[in-house]
Amino acid sequence: MATAIGGDWPTLLDVQKRLDPDGATPDIVEMLQQTNDMLLDAPWYEGNLPLGHQVTQRTGLPTVYYRRMNQGVPTSKSTTANIIVQASMLEAMSKIDARMVELNGSGWMMTEEAAFAEAMNQQLAESVWYGSSVTTPEEFTGLAVQYSSLSAVNGRNILDAGGAGSDNTSIWLITWGPRQSYMIYPKGAKGGLDYEDLGRQLATDDAGNEFMAMRGHWKMRPGFCVANWQANVRIANIDVSNLTGETSAADVLKLMTAAVHKVPKAVQGGGRMAFYMNSTVLTMLDIQAQNKANVYLTIGQEEGQAKVSFRGIPIRQSDQLLETEARVT
16 A cells, blocks of 8 residues: 655655665656646637636627618627636645755656646646636636536537436547637736746744745646637536446447537637547447447557547547536436
8 A cells, every 4th residue: 555745845754765775866656647638639828818818709690681672671780798718826836845955956856846747737637627616716617517507508519428326427529729619828927837946945844943945836827718619519427337338338439429510510610629538438439449340430550659539530538537427417
């Protein structure tokens, strides 16, 4: 059983556990590392507001008329609506005793920095799927909240896979692009993950006593914008317990086919589509790809790794997609 290294900052015990017997900095086996391909696919754009982004959506078309000779027609116009997307402040602070860094060099410090970067990426991926500014005001709103009701206007882009319990998961078909879905950062801010080395500073221990520490500040200003809800489809209510048998895979493939046809061709223009699912669902589909009868599910090679696609759309993995989703109704 693994023993967690506790505390809010690295201790001497942390250093000892991260050094080889000869005192060198080892390669750490990242047991907590996840695959969240969505973060590699999503485009980032600078918002047009200091705290986020405003997008204008067409909500209605003008009225057009047939007319007779010598007869006029009424004037008309289209209608639009403005939607404000909130950007959040995702941050972390690191604190390492300066003497420990002096003794063990910058290589040891980099092992801790890698963990912070992974933690930030995992939290960002979780927020894209499940973030809610209603329950957590400081967080931006993710996809599961935006596509959460079959009776909503965008409910036509939610497909029900039939799961009735609380052990459900979802497959997402996302269209990335400037008129579809994308990540944003506030106007004038820096996009992506930003690390600031604060250098040597006074720090305090749990008892309030001071010591010199190397401080670091990790920050990101992310938001998520669905410019057109027709660009995305959620296949919800996939009962995880049924995925162990291949008999349930056919239904999922049919739902994926239906999902592709839910996105209008005009909406796809200029965008890049991808399916996202967790490793449990991906494993089942990978097995099905070996069945030659599934002509739309194929395995190819990309950078030396097997890549699964469906109807030419890449299937990507996101370990932050839960298997404990409540039923979407």
